[in-house]
Amino acid sequence: MQMSYLSFTIHVIEGYISSIYLVEYDDSMLLLDSGCVNDVKRIEEYCKQVINRPPGDIKLAVVSHMHPDHAGGAAALRSKYGIPIVAHKDVDLWYSGLGGSLQHKLDCYMAMSVARTNKRNRERILFNPIIHPDILLNDLQVLPFFEDWAVLHTPGHTLHDIVLYHHQEALLYIGDIICDVKGKMLLPLPVLFPTLMENSYDKLSALNSSTILMAHGGAKHTGNVPSLFMAMKEQLKQPPTPFMRKIHRWSTFTPEVKRQGM
Numbered sequence: 042m043q044m045s046y047l048s049f050t051i052h053v054i055e056g057y058i059s060s061i062y063l064v065e066y067d068d069s070m071l072l073l074d075s076g077c078v079n080d081v082k083r084i085e086e087y088c089k090q091v092i093n094r095p096p097g098d099i100k101l102a103v104v105s106h107m108h109p110d111h112a113g114g115a116a117a118l119r120s121k122y123g124i125p126i127v128a129h130k131d132v133d134l135w136y137s138g139l140g141g142s143l144q145h146k147l148d149c150y151m152a153m154s155v156a157r158t159n160k161r162n163r164e165r166i167l168f169n170p171i172i173h174p175d176i177l178l179n180d181l182q183v184l185p186f187f188e189d190w191a192v193l194h195t196p197g198h199t200l201h202d203i204v205l206y207h208h209q210e211a212l213l214y215i216g217d218i219i220c221d222v223k224g225k226m227l228l229p230l231p232v233l234f235p236t237l238m239e240n241s242y243d244k245l246s247a248l249n250s251s252t253i254l255m256a257h258g259g260a261k262h263t264g265n266v267p268s269l270f271m272a273m274k275e276q277l278k279q280p281p282t283p284f285m286r287k288i289h290r291w292s293t294f295t296p297e298v299k300r301q302g303m
């Protein structure tokens with residue numbers, strides 16, 4: 042699927058687990074998350090067959106957060122094509138140390154079970170848990186090389202989630218901040234830091250956006266994006282289901298949970 046805007050076209054590539062957004066400009070391309078490590082071949086095929094451009098025209102790969110279906114392909118794309126990686130400055134703390142290493146394995150296992158539920162064939166998704174971004178991002182910076190995109194730090198799902206905001210086109214790439222599951226707009230799993238998540242929803246609802254690009258559920262065009270974020274805030278107040286509690290229990294091994302004082 043493609044969406045045309047004034048200065049770029051957005052291509053939606055269906056990855057192994059998530060939707061991957063490739064923003065095509067006249068002279069370069071910007072990758073909004075790189076999918077799982079096995080999505081590198083899907084990105085390559087899409088570039089060659091649909092856009093008719095070499096993958097090396099991608100000038101920047103953004104990692105919204107470290108989960109396997111978002112960060113998995115980035116390092117492989119960098120080593121194959123020299124594409125620099127940008128991510129929040131704390132991204133490599135997530136899977137650091139023994140706890141982080143265990144969390145990484147659990148997250149890959151959970152991603153595999155999502156793929157199984159989606160009736161995907163079994164493919165390898167283990168990736169290097171430490172990514173060493175080439176450029177580290179802070180809240181309210183603009184993207185290097187693509188200064189029309191602003192970076193917002195939106196912790197809650199992890200401690201280092203970022204979203205990208207294109208003011209001129211009222212576009213927001215939100216990664217896992219909201220997940221569309223069979224037409225229902227749901228919280229990501231897990232929400233490890235609910236108070237931070239609430240603040241992140243407030244921050245996003247204050248933006249003037251009319252299209253949100255989700256990693257799970259595609260693009261959503263709506264006249265009232267703030268009400269969507271407010272509805273997510275309401276969901277935060279609901280008691281978690283047993284499944285949500287289980288995912289939460291399996292997600293607290295990262296040293297970042299301790300750093301946040303939980």
Ligand SMILES: [Zn+2]
Nearest residue numbers: 106108198217
């Ligand atoms: Zn995630």
